[in-house]
Amino acid sequence: QASLKSEVKHPYPDWKKGDPVPYAALCTTFSLVELTTKRLEIMAHCSLFLRQVLRLTPDDLLSTVLLMINKLAPDYAGIELGIGESLIMKAIGESTGRSLAVIKQDQKEIGDLGLVAVKSRSTQPTMFKPKPLTVQGVLKGLMGIATVNGNGAQGKKVDGIKKLLSAADSTGNRKVDITKDKGGPSEAKYIVRFLEGKLRLGLAERTVIVSLAHAIVAHEAAQKGGVPSPDDITKGESILKTVYSELPSYDIIIPAMVEHGIQNLREHCKLRPGVPLKPMLAKPTKAITEVLDRFENQTFTCEYKYDGERAQIHYVAKDTDEELSQSAMSVTKEVGKGVAAIFSRNSEDLSKKYPDVLAKLPTWVKEDTKSFVLDCESVAWDVQEKKVLPFQQLMTRKKKDVKVEDVKVKVCVFAFDLLYLNGEAVVEKSLRERRELFHKAFQPVEGEFSFATSMDGQELDDIQTFLDESVKASCEGLMVKMLDGEESGYEPSKRSRNWLKIKKDYLSGIGDSLDLVVLGAYHGKGKRTSVYGAFLLACYNPSTDTYETVCNIGTGFSEAVLEELHGALSQIVIDRPKPFYSHSSGGQHQPDVWFEPKYVWEVKTADLTLSPRYKAGMKEGVDPGGEKGISLRFPRFIKIRDDKKPDEATSSRQVAEMYWKQESVTKSKGPAVDDDF
Numbered sequence: 001q002a003s004l005k006s007e008v009k010h011p012y013p014d015w016k017k018g019d020p021v022p023y024a025a026l027c028t029t030f031s032l033v034e035l036t037t038k039r040l041e042i043m044a045h046c047s048l049f050l051r052q053v054l055r056l057t058p059d060d061l062l063s064t065v066l067l068m069i070n071k072l073a074p075d076y077a078g079i080e081l082g083i084g085e086s087l088i089m090k091a092i093g094e095s096t097g098r099s100l101a102v103i104k105q106d107q108k109e110i111g112d113l114g115l116v117a118v119k120s121r122s123t124q125p126t127m128f129k130p131k132p133l134t135v136q137g138v139l140k141g142l143m144g145i146a147t148v149n150g151n152g153a154q155g156k157k158v159d160g161i162k163k164l165l166s167a168a169d170s171t172g173n174r175k176v177d178i179t180k181d182k183g184g185p186s187e188a189k190y191i192v193r194f195l196e197g198k199l200r201l202g203l204a205e206r207t208v209i210v211s212l213a214h215a216i217v218a219h220e221a222a223q224k225g226g227v228p229s230p231d232d233i234t235k236g237e238s239i240l241k242t243v244y245s246e247l248p249s250y251d252i253i254i255p256a257m258v259e260h261g262i263q264n265l266r267e268h269c270k271l272r273p274g275v276p277l278k279p280m281l282a283k284p285t286k287a288i289t290e291v292l293d294r295f296e297n298q299t300f301t302c303e304y305k306y307d308g309e310r311a312q313i314h315y316v317a318k319d320t321d322e323e324l325s326q327s328a329m330s331v332t333k334e335v336g337k338g339v340a341a342i343f344s345r346n347s348e349d350l351s352k353k354y355p356d357v358l359a360k361l362p363t364w365v366k367e368d369t370k371s372f373v374l375d376c377e378s379v380a381w382d383v384q385e386k387k388v389l390p391f392q393q394l395m396t397r398k399k400k401d402v403k404v405e406d407v408k409v410k411v412c413v414f415a416f417d418l419l420y421l422n423g424e425a426v427v428e429k430s431l432r433e434r435r436e437l438f439h440k441a442f443q444p445v446e447g448e449f450s451f452a453t454s455m456d457g458q459e460l461d462d463i464q465t466f467l468d469e470s471v472k473a474s475c476e477g478l479m480v481k482m483l484d485g486e487e488s489g490y491e492p493s494k495r496s497r498n499w500l501k502i503k504k505d506y507l508s509g510i511g512d513s514l515d516l517v518v519l520g521a522y523h524g525k526g527k528r529t530s531v532y533g534a535f536l537l538a539c540y541n542p543s544t545d546t547y548e549t550v551c552n553i554g555t556g557f558s559e560a561v562l563e564e565l566h567g568a569l570s571q572i573v574i575d576r577p578k579p580f581y582s583h584s585s586g587g588q589h590q591p592d593v594w595f596e597p598k599y600v601w602e603v604k605t606a607d608l609t610l611s612p613r614y615k616a617g618m619k620e621g622v623d624p625g626g627e628k629g630i631s632l633r634f635p636r637f638i639k640i641r642d643d644k645k646p647d648e649a650t651s652s653r654q655v656a657e658m659y660w661k662q663e664s665v666t667k668s669k670g671p672a673v674d675d676d677f
């Protein structure tokens with residue numbers, strides 16, 4: 001709220017109403033954010049700046065927000081950022097007249113290419129003053145670099161980076177002491193970090209969303225000559241969060257918010273086919289009794305928990321007057337009498353992976369069903385035996401450019417929820433109502449499309465029997481969901497207490513497996529000399545945007561898997577740990593090699609314990625002494641989670657909750673939190 005009360009200070013006197021937003025002004029905000037770790041201060045800096053954009057150049061608001069969250073486009077557009085270190089080093093060298101060897105040496109010493117860029121620029125004499133960079137111009141330049149492909153793409157990328165770097169910092173070429181002020185508000189630093197895919201400001205996307213809500217509420221109040229009430233602020237924040245969770249597209253939301261005002265945003269921005277939403281997730285449980293305790297006096301339903309890949313299926317018939325958004329059209333495929341798309345758990349386009357599912361879609365959609373969004377699991381299917389196959393079979397399917405005639409592993413789609421039907425979002429209806437609608441709108445086709453098997457019995461024995469049946473049917477266990485009332489609505493992007501999962505193999509364990517990021521490895525010994533023998537894993541802390549180490553792992557790998565992992569991981573070796581890795585610094589605890597944060601592995605553990613060697617959960621206060629983090633005892637590798645990005649790994653908070661639960665602090669701390677953004 002500080003940002004709302006204090007006078008708006010103008011960080012850039014040259015920036016006049018209607019001017020394009022100076023990139024230097026954004027970088028000043030970034031550097032202020034970088035100097036603090038306090039969330040409220042970070043939010044105040046961001047919302048002040050966004051207010052300024054709203055007041056002076058509202059047309060640039062979208063570009064500004066995208067640069068703040070380090071994204072060029074929504075995930076389903078498939079635009080890959082994260083340009084490799086070597087290309088960036090080449091561009092820094094060439095644009096500043098320093099040799100690659102010197103740049104590499106600097107990188108070794110400093111460990112942050114952004115700061116290497118600052119150092120390189122500050123030693124370079126300025127011959128002429130290029131035009132100052134604007135937010136729009138930088139976004140366009142970055143987009144060009146990220147999307148160029150085909151012949152000579154590498155060279156063109158380097159040229160694109162050089163062009164931006166040459167124009168960077170033209171508004172005030174300073175000599176900065178990078179060790180003292182983190183490089184200051186250098187444009188080159190933030191351009192380079194954006195290209196690497198991490199701004200490292202500790203600026204989580206949800207903080208930007210909240211700051212944006214504060215900025216618009218304050219701006220609207222100021223236009224009426226007043227200041228917003230705390231109520232307005234809370235309401236604005238909640239509107240923007242809800243709208244974003246149903247329609248995670250800044251391209252649609254921001255222009256609508258500027259045009260119609262935040263209070264009217266929900267009317268203009270509703271869930272719609274074509275824009276994938278972050279799925280609802282479940283909380284783990286260790287015992288059926290825990291489920292019964294949670295749902296005491298409330299009706300619930302149990303469904304099989306299929307072990308496949310989450311698939312959100314969107315469809316619009318051509319003979320409706322609904323218009324798919326522009327962005328949706330770029331990923332949807334013509335299917336029968338309509339267009340459709342399939343999205344993954346993290347909103348990536350799966351349509352190229354499942355053309356066979358899309359081809360069959362018209363057979364299970366009833367004539368009157370004109371548009372829908374379905375939440376499903378796509379599962380490998382044994383055509384002969386007519387039964388579900390293990391997850392590993394599904395993983396053998398090609399991921400891209402699959403041709404229907406080449407498909408060897410057939411899949412059956414098991415739908416378990418309906419989010420949108422015939423022009424209307426149905427997420428707020430009860431699960432019972434959604435189910436009814438869903439049964440009327442679709443017809444099952446054996447081995448191709450089916451409703452998730454469910455059971456509404458409320459007794460412990462019923463659940464136990466159903467759990468046994470699910471295991472016999474090659475499922476992972478059960479999902480237990482609130483069936484009636486407000487709480488049974490679909491909650492996009494939440495890991496909710498209204499969905500519980502019971503997995504067959506953790507009934508007596510710690511509750512769930514963990515999805516962890518591989519940060520480093522140790523060279524193998526004996527039979528494993530040519531591969532990595534063990535690995536350092538970490539969980540993700542979204543509040544600080546860091547990876548916190550949680551275990552070393554060397555169990556659960558076959559020889560073949562170790563070879564495959566060695567091949568993939570040796571491509572992403574880096575000289576030293578990234579500054580956003582939180583790990584022990586003692587020599588004997590250092591892995592032999594460090595990696596870019598790229599791969600997520602599912603890991604099981606016997607239990608959790610505290611150890612001075614690891615950092616997980618320290619910020620959550622798991623150790624009152626503040627010296628120990630959580631570590632996994634007897635961790636075992638289960639599988640690679642291709643469908644999760646590193647920042648979707650198990651969070652430090654979740655690891656802490658598992659630890660607390662195990663310590664028989666049975667109450668889960670705090671309400672359901674946004675899990676994925």
Ligand code: ATP
Nearest residue numbers: 281282303304305306307309310377416452479501
């Ligand atoms: P997990 O490793 O358990 O899949 P996760 O983090 O991907 O973890 P969870 O919320 O823990 O997601 O578990 C729910 C997942 O189970 C969903 O993402 C979905 O892919 C799958 N699933 C299978 N059957 C169902 C069902 N009937 N209802 C909901 N989700 C289901």
